Amino acid sequence: PNVVTKNKESIDKHKLFFTTSYSTNAFNPPETIIGDSGTICTETFLLIGPFDSREEQLNCHKYINSVFFKTLLFFGRGTMQVSQEVFRFVPLQDFTNKSDIDWSKSISEIDQQLYDKYNLSEDEIEFIEKMIKPM
Numbered sequence: 001p002n003v004v005t006k007n008k009e010s011i012d013k014h015k016l017f018f019t020t021s022y023s024t025n026a027f028n029p030p031e032t033i034i035g036d037s038g039t040i041c042t043e044t045f046l047l048i049g050p051f052d053s054r055e056e057q058l059n060c061h062k063y064i065n066s067v068f069f070k071t072l073l074f075f076g077r078g079t080m081q082v083s084q085e086v087f088r089f090v091p092l093q094d095f096t097n098k099s100d101i102d103w104s105k106s107i108s109e110i111d112q113q114l115y116d117k118y119n120l121s122e123d124e125i126e127f128i129e130k131m132i133k134p135m
Contacts, residue, residue, distance in 0.1 A: 010040075013050030014057035016064070017041045029073060032064050046084065051095065059095035059103035066107055068114040070132045091118070 017033040020043070033045070034057065041047060048064075051057040063069050069090055076086040093101060101113050115125050 010047060010050035012037050013052065014054050015039070015047055015049035015051065016057060016061060017045040018048055018064075019045055029064075029070060032061060034058075034061060053096075055097070055103075056095040059099070060093075062103055062107055062110055063093055063095070063101075066111045066114060067128055067132045068111050068118075071128045074132070 014037060015035040017035050019030045019033075021030070032048070035041065035047075035049075048060065049057060051060065072089040072091075073086060076089045093099065095103065100117065101110060103110065105113070115128075120128070
């Protein structure tokens, strides 16, 4: 019997898995799991992607680990249960080499590029960086 009923098209692609459980008092989300081609997940995880290349997958993983992303995710969640709704404040990025973000940089340099891209003020940047500590 065919046990995979959803997202069959993503099985052979690169993806990330984000746990659906997240403590309401945690500032940093749980670790994101890198899912290689051929992997699937249960409803315990949200599927992020799929991506056509490993490079896009790893670029998205860097984005998820940025202070910018974590702050917007924090403000999007209201309960311990994570759904697609918690990502509502997080802007989607281009994770290819055509992106306006240079994903080859360190996560702190990516944060700076994101701050510049979204015209954040010094006060906003200071608030974000005090709130979320880099891992």
